[in-house]
Amino acid sequence: xxxxxxxxxxxxxxxxxxxxxxxxxxxxxVPLATGLAAAEWRPAVDFVIGMCACLAFGLLAEIACRxxxxxxxxxxxxxAGFSWLAATAIGAIPHWxxxxxGSYLDAMFxxxxxxxxxxxxxxxxxxxxxxxxxMWRHLLTYAxxxxxxxxxxxxxxxxxxxxxxxxxxEGKDERLLPNVIRTARAIWLVSLVYLAVSTPVLWIISxxxxxxAALGFLHALWISMSGWSTGGFAPQSYxxxxxxxxxxxxxxxxxxxxxxxxxxLHWAVWTGRRGEIRRNIETISFAITMTIAMLVTTTGxxxxxxxxxxxxxxxxxxxxxxxxxxTTGYSTIYSRAFVRQWGPVxxxxxxxxxxxxxxxxxxxxxxxGIRVGLVxxxxxxxxxxxxxxxxxxxxxxxxxxxxxxxxxxxxSSAMLIVICYxxxxxxxxxxxxxxxxxxxxxxxxxxxxxxxxxxxxxxxxPAMPALLKAVYLLSMWAGRLEFMSMFALGGYVIxxxxxx
Amino acid sequence: MNGNGDYxxxxxxxxxxxxxxxxxxxxxxxLALAGxxxxxxxxxxxxxG
Numbered sequence: 001x002x003x004x005x006x007x008x009x010x011x012x013x014x015x016x017x018x019x020x021x022x023x024x025x026x027x028x029x030v031p032l033a034t035g036l037a038a039a040e041w042r043p044a045v046d047f048v049i050g051m052c053a054c055l056a057f058g059l060l061a062e063i064a065c066r067x068x069x070x071x072x073x074x075x076x077x078x079x080a081g082f083s084w085l086a087a088t089a090i091g092a093i094p095h096w097x098x099x100x101x102g103s104y105l106d107a108m109f110x111x112x113x114x115x116x117x118x119x120x121x122x123x124x125x126x127x128x129x130x131x132x133x134x135m136w137r138h139l140l141t142y143a144x145x146x147x148x149x150x151x152x153x154x155x156x157x158x159x160x161x162x163x164x165x166x167x168x169x170e171g172k173d174e175r176l177l178p179n180v181i182r183t184a185r186a187i188w189l190v191s192l193v194y195l196a197v198s199t200p201v202l203w204i205i206s207x208x209x210x211x212x213a214a215l216g217f218l219h220a221l222w223i224s225m226s227g228w229s230t231g232g233f234a235p236q237s238y239x240x241x242x243x244x245x246x247x248x249x250x251x252x253x254x255x256x257x258x259x260x261x262x263x264x265l266h267w268a269v270w271t272g273r274r275g276e277i278r279r280n281i282e283t284i285s286f287a288i289t290m291t292i293a294m295l296v297t298t299t300g301x302x303x304x305x306x307x308x309x310x311x312x313x314x315x316x317x318x319x320x321x322x323x324x325x326x327t328t329g330y331s332t333i334y335s336r337a338f339v340r341q342w343g344p345v346x347x348x349x350x351x352x353x354x355x356x357x358x359x360x361x362x363x364x365x366x367x368x369g370i371r372v373g374l375v376x377x378x379x380x381x382x383x384x385x386x387x388x389x390x391x392x393x394x395x396x397x398x399x400x401x402x403x404x405x406x407x408x409x410x411x412s413s414a415m416l417i418v419i420c421y422x423x424x425x426x427x428x429x430x431x432x433x434x435x436x437x438x439x440x441x442x443x444x445x446x447x448x449x450x451x452x453x454x455x456x457x458x459x460x461x462p463a464m465p466a467l468l469k470a471v472y473l474l475s476m477w478a479g480r481l482e483f484m485s486m487f488a489l490g491g492y493v494i495x496x497x498x499x500x
Numbered sequence: 501m502n503g504n505g506d507y508x509x510x511x512x513x514x515x516x517x518x519x520x521x522x523x524x525x526x527x528x529x530x531l532a533l534a535g536x537x538x539x540x541x542x543x544x545x546x547x548x549g
Contacts (some may be wrong), residue, residue, distance in 0.1 A: 177508075186508060193519050246536070250534075257530035258523070270522030271507045277529055289534055294540050302544045310545055318537040 329454020
């Protein structure tokens with residue numbers, strides 16, 4: 001029997017959602033300051049309007065939903081699911097007012113793509129976007145990478161009790177430190193240190209390549225933010241192909257590979273357990289599946305003789321595969337080159353890489369290495385049990401921060417999420433095919449949206465049907481939150497309508 | 501406080517050194533992946549025809 005939520009439950013959800021939207025409004029101060037500094041008055045007004053809308057929503061929620069109740073597990077999951085949708089709807093105001101979008105849905109698509117660190121875009125005339133809007137686009141993806149709830153936990157939620165369910169609802173389920181708020185601060189520390197190191201390096205490369213110091217700094221900052229978050233946004237329509245620089249490519253690869261690692265792994269390595277990176281099930285799984293994806297992609301490229309030069313082939317193949325596998329979406333080829341030059345085998349290699357994705361509790365999407373590793377070890381366990389004598393006790397171990405014995409519950413929960421992702425990819429592909437796109441292209445972009453990768457073979461464009469835009473938007477949301485929050489929110493809505 | 505929690509203080513030189521060492525290890529991991537990519541491509545280039 002479904003129980004209809006009480007007014008007190010809705011107040012808790014409203015209060016915490018309001019606080020998260022308040023956090024989004026405060027974030028808009030950064031692009032507003034950028035607009036003022038660059039004398040971009042119209043974009044600055046757009047951000048004042050956006051900030052006012054967020055602050056009004058947050059303050060109204062604070063007044064109307066005042067409550068002393070702490071959120072339960074259900075509340076936390078519902079808040080996580082609902083706040084991402086609300087933050088997308090309200091956060092799209094400056095995008096829409098910029099005049100670079102064909103519809104409000106397009107603006108929401110790009111905002112969801114930013115929060116979920118996907119990188120698919122529907123923006124028009126990207127090369128002439130204001131610095132303020134570019135700052136907002138990249139800040140969204142940087143904030144989304146860490147998690148907008150992590151921001152709220154760090155700055156706006158004072159009490160640790162009740163915070164953990166929201167943190168888990170956002171697709172992160174590991175505590176770096178015993179206290180969840182200190183965990184959120186540790187996540188920010190890792191991200192900010194990486195930003196502080198990578199921005200000057202990219203800045204030097206940009207200036208050496210001929211960009212002015214001011215523009216070079218902004219590009220370096222934005223690419224660092226988006227690369228670390230495995231977001232894939234760039235300030236130019238040619239993405240990272242715009243820079244035509246081997247040094248730029250090497251540094252961005254290091255940034256997004258680091259961004260795709262588990263925050264708990266970062267914390268272990270940074271606090272002295274350097275050997276963890278060699279032993280961890282996620283990094284081992286990542287290296288193996290990356291090798292398979294590179295083999296498939298290289299087979300496709302060599303079959304068609306796409307690149308006659310060894311270094312060119314290595315640069316293009318490696319960058320695209322790593323970008324796909326880390327679910328970043330940075331690209332050094334044109335979107336349509338996947339179809340017209342690379343062909344179906346290489347596209348399947350990239351699709352496989354995107355579908356698997358990188359690490360859990362990171363900025364990346366996809367199945368995640370830990371689940372692929374656990375499912376594979378589960379298979380090994382079944383085979384070894386079948387071959388062992390009847391009375392033998394077969395034990396398989398796995399290592400993630402500590403060594404554990406593999407049990408059925410770990411295998412089944414990993415398998416369940418993998419099945420959910422496969423269903424999500426299949427639904428997106430079906431929607432693409434029904435909208436008239438060839439199967440391989442529909443599969444490529446559907447997997448890209450569902451795994452929050454951001455590489456596109458040309459399906460995702462302002463001209464695609466509104467239905468497909470909505471499907472991809474929801475795919476990005478479901479994939480980023482890893483389904484539980486989406487199911488909880490759906491169940492909550494049903495219980496409001498049909499509960500007793 | 502938990503021992504690892506001490507590392508949250510980014511004003512200590514010891515911690516900054518530890519962060520940079522961590523970034524160095526993660527950079528080596530990324531470069532090792534590039535090494536695998538190079539070996540695969542070289543294999544195809546030499547033996548694949």
